[in-house]
Amino acid sequence: MALIPADSVFNPDEHNNDIIGIASELAQHDSGSHRHQKGQLLFSQRGCMRITLNDSICLLPPARVAWIPPGVMHRIQIRGVVGYRSIYIGDPHCSTFSPDIEVLSVTALLREILERIAFADFSMDWKNGAAAHIWAVCQDEIHSAQRESMVLPLPKDRRLHCLSEMEMPPLLQQLAANNGATGKTISRIMMRETGLNYQQWRQQWRLFKAIELLSEDFPASEVASILEFSSDSAFITFFKNMTGSTPRVYMGQLK
Numbered sequence: 001m002a003l004i005p006a007d008s009v010f011n012p013d014e015h016n017n018d019i020i021g022i023a024s025e026l027a028q029h030d031s032g033s034h035r036h037q038k039g040q041l042l043f044s045q046r047g048c049m050r051i052t053l054n055d056s057i058c059l060l061p062p063a064r065v066a067w068i069p070p071g072v073m074h075r076i077q078i079r080g081v082v083g084y085r086s087i088y089i090g091d092p093h094c095s096t097f098s099p100d101i102e103v104l105s106v107t108a109l110l111r112e113i114l115e116r117i118a119f120a121d122f123s124m125d126w127k128n129g130a131a132a133h134i135w136a137v138c139q140d141e142i143h144s145a146q147r148e149s150m151v152l153p154l155p156k157d158r159r160l161h162c163l164s165e166m167e168m169p170p171l172l173q174q175l176a177a178n179n180g181a182t183g184k185t186i187s188r189i190m191m192r193e194t195g196l197n198y199q200q201w202r203q204q205w206r207l208f209k210a211i212e213l214l215s216e217d218f219p220a221s222e223v224a225s226i227l228e229f230s231s232d233s234a235f236i237t238f239f240k241n242m243t244g245s246t247p248r249v250y251m252g253q254l255k
Contacts, residue, residue, distance in 0.1 A: 012038045012088035019126045019135060020088045021118035029078040038088040039097060040068040041142070042076070043106070043114050045083025048212045051076055051101070056153045057164065058101055059208045062215055064148065065114065067102045070094055074101075080216045085118040096139060104145035113138045152204050153194035160189060168228065169205055172198045207242045210235070211250075220247045 012020055013036050020038075033052075042049065043065045051058040051066060052075040060066045068074055070090075078084070089097070106114075113134060126135045154164050159179045163169050175198070176183045187197045194201055206227050213223045224235035239247050 012036050012040075015088075015122055017122060017124070017126075018090040018093060019117065019124075020122055021114075021120055022086050022088075023115075023118040024084045026078050026082050026084045027080070029076070029082075029084075031074075031076040033073055033075045035071055035073045036088070037070055038090045039070045039094040040066075041087040041089065041114070042066040042068060043085040043087075043111075043118075045085070046215070047078065047080040047082035048215045049076055049078050049082065050208075050212070052164075053101065055156070056101075056151050057208070058103065059150045059152075059211060060103060061150070061211050063106050063111070064150075065104050065106050065110070065142070065145070066150075067097055067104065067142070069097065069099055069101065072101065079212065085114050087114065087117050093139075097142070101151060103148045103150035104142065105148060106145070107141060110138070110141040110145065113141065150208075152201070152208060153196070155190055155193040155201075157189050157193060160186070160193075163205075168209075168226075169202050172202075203238070203242065207239070210239060210247070214247055214251050223247070 008024075010022060042051075042060060044060055044062050046062045048062065049060040049066070051060060051068070054073055058066060116134060117138065120131075124131055126132060155161070159181065160175075169175070170178070172183045172186060176186050179186070183198075187199075190196060190198045190201055196204070210223050210227060213226060214220070218226075220235065221232045224232045227235065229235040229238065236246055239245075239250070243250050
């Protein structure tokens with residue numbers, strides 16, 4: 001059985017099988033920075049996961065799946081209750097996946113397949129018989145899934161390194177004043193190091209934070225207040241502009 005206790009330590013590289021699935025229920029969890037030789041499909045039934053890489057942050061909302069390529073240093077942080085599912089994939093299967101971290105939408109079929117693999121015995125033969133067909137469908141679903149923009153680059157400049165640790169990144173004028181720089185200088189650094197100007201970067205950060213709070217059942221009005229929007233309607237308009245859906249519709253799609 002692949003259901004493991006929340007406080008257990010699991011190393012996928014200790015297992016010879018090319019495909020290994022695990023499942024757990026995690027409330028508050030920090031994996032610490034680590035890497036493994038196998039690639040990883042990470043799925044959350046409910047609650048968010050934040051994946052911190054060397055130069056970026058990736059948000060995994062509920063009912064999405066993240067692909068983490070083999071050998072990539074990463075740290076997974078979890079707030080709230082999460083139905084944690086993880087599929088570890090060894091060579092040669094990884095060659096058909098992206099070399100970059102990705103977040104993908106999950107169909108009902110893919111959800112069921114991920115559950116099936118996560119709870120399978122570690123010795124399951126995924127190369128032959130019915131299990132091979134299940135894995136083939138899983139690959140097809142992953143490759144055809146819609147990609148979502150859930151990776152936020154982090155600036156490396158020492159003057160902006162503090163942004164990744166802030167509860168709420170300040171407005172550009174305040175950040176510039178705190179660093180003794182001009183707004184143009186800050187935006188130029190951000191564009192050079194992240195591909196986004198500061199306002200674009202801050203808006204993406206606010207979207208990540210909004211999804212995290214909504215997944216913890218904060219009402220939209222409270223999220224709007226926490227993220228310093230002028231009104232509930234301003235927050236809803238922002239969210240719809242960023243995702244194409246209102247908070248209610250977007251979070252409803254995750255259940």
